[in-house]
Amino acid sequence: MKHYLKLMRVRHYIKNLLVFAALVCSGQMFNLEKLFSGIAAFIAFCMVSSVVYIVNDIRDKEKDCKHPTKCKRPIAAGIVSVKSAWGLAVLLLLIAAVYNSMMFHVTSTLLLALYLVLNLAYSFGLKNVPIVDVTILVAGFLIRILYGAFVTEITISNWLYLTVIALAFYFALGKRRNELQQIGDGETRQVLKAYPVNFLDKSMGMCLTLANVFYALWSMDARTVSFYNNEHLILTVPIVLLITMKYSLDIEGESDGDPVEVLLHDKALLILCVFYLLIMFYILYLGR
Numbered sequence: 001m002k003h004y005l006k007l008m009r010v011r012h013y014i015k016n017l018l019v020f021a022a023l024v025c026s027g028q029m030f031n032l033e034k035l036f037s038g039i040a041a042f043i044a045f046c047m048v049s050s051v052v053y054i055v056n057d058i059r060d061k062e063k064d065c066k067h068p069t070k071c072k073r074p075i076a077a078g079i080v081s082v083k084s085a086w087g088l089a090v091l092l093l094l095i096a097a098v099y100n101s102m103m104f105h106v107t108s109t110l111l112l113a114l115y116l117v118l119n120l121a122y123s124f125g126l127k128n129v130p131i132v133d134v135t136i137l138v139a140g141f142l143i144r145i146l147y148g149a150f151v152t153e154i155t156i157s158n159w160l161y162l163t164v165i166a167l168a169f170y171f172a173l174g175k176r177r178n179e180l181q182q183i184g185d186g187e188t189r190q191v192l193k194a195y196p197v198n199f200l201d202k203s204m205g206m207c208l209t210l211a212n213v214f215y216a217l218w219s220m221d222a223r224t225v226s227f228y229n230n231e232h233l234i235l236t237v238p239i240v241l242l243i244t245m246k247y248s249l250d251i252e253g254e255s256d257g258d259p260v261e262v263l264l265h266d267k268a269l270l271i272l273c274v275f276y277l278l279i280m281f282y283i284l285y286l287g288r
Helices: 002-007 010-025 032-059 061-065 082-102 106-123 132-152 158-183 190-194 197-220 222-228 232-251 259-264 267-286
Strands: none
Touching: 002 032, 002 082, 010 032, 010 132, 010 158, 010 259, 010 267, 032 061, 032 082, 032 106, 032 132, 082 106, 106 132, 132 158, 158 190, 158 197, 158 232, 197 222, 197 232, 222 232, 232 259, 232 267, 259 267
8 A cells, every 4th residue: 555655646745735825825724615625625636646646657667767766666666567557547536526526616627637737748748848847847836826726716916926936946946956966867857958057056046036035025015914914924034035045955965856855854944834834824813
């Protein structure tokens, strides 16, 4: 069973928590109807994201066998057969359809389908096209937020959308940078040949700067302050700066650049993130 869970990348479900972003930021997290819709949306998105990982592993079986760490993945290691993997993918897709139908919205359903199509296109070739590959990864983060927003029927600030887009580009470029540093021959990932390290470093710096600026603008925006009836959101900006600096320090080291792995393997970074979430919870729900 653990090999199938590993194949599904359950650890990476942490990224799907972005589905709750609109709900949490709206101050309506304890609205049971919206919360149940958010939970159903989270489960549906987790199932679809697992389908994407499974298909990607099936497609990359031969290349993963040559990779220093990916060779341990269930399909590449021969622990799970390709036939069983396809069967699991179909089952998960059916489960996703069931949960999505619980809070069915045409737009949110199209977004879920778009996420699946984009990532399948990524697996079947677009991951080898420079810039397009990281753009698809970024689109995945944005679709998570949009999906959650439409499911719970909540509108959030454009500044937050821009913050997520800039951060997602930073994460995606950082992953490419560290892959290039560790397996720069391009044998296991062809697109790495198109990315000079200097380009990645400069682009990462630009995206991280923009992300922090966008977040600061959101925290002091007049509509934000008025909506939450709280002027203390600006106090979270230094915490966000610390979090992004600590993350940056990690990916400059020996990390492979995957956001989930970086977060889970750095206790200090994890504590900073939890501290930020607690402060935000107090400001949004207790300090209004």
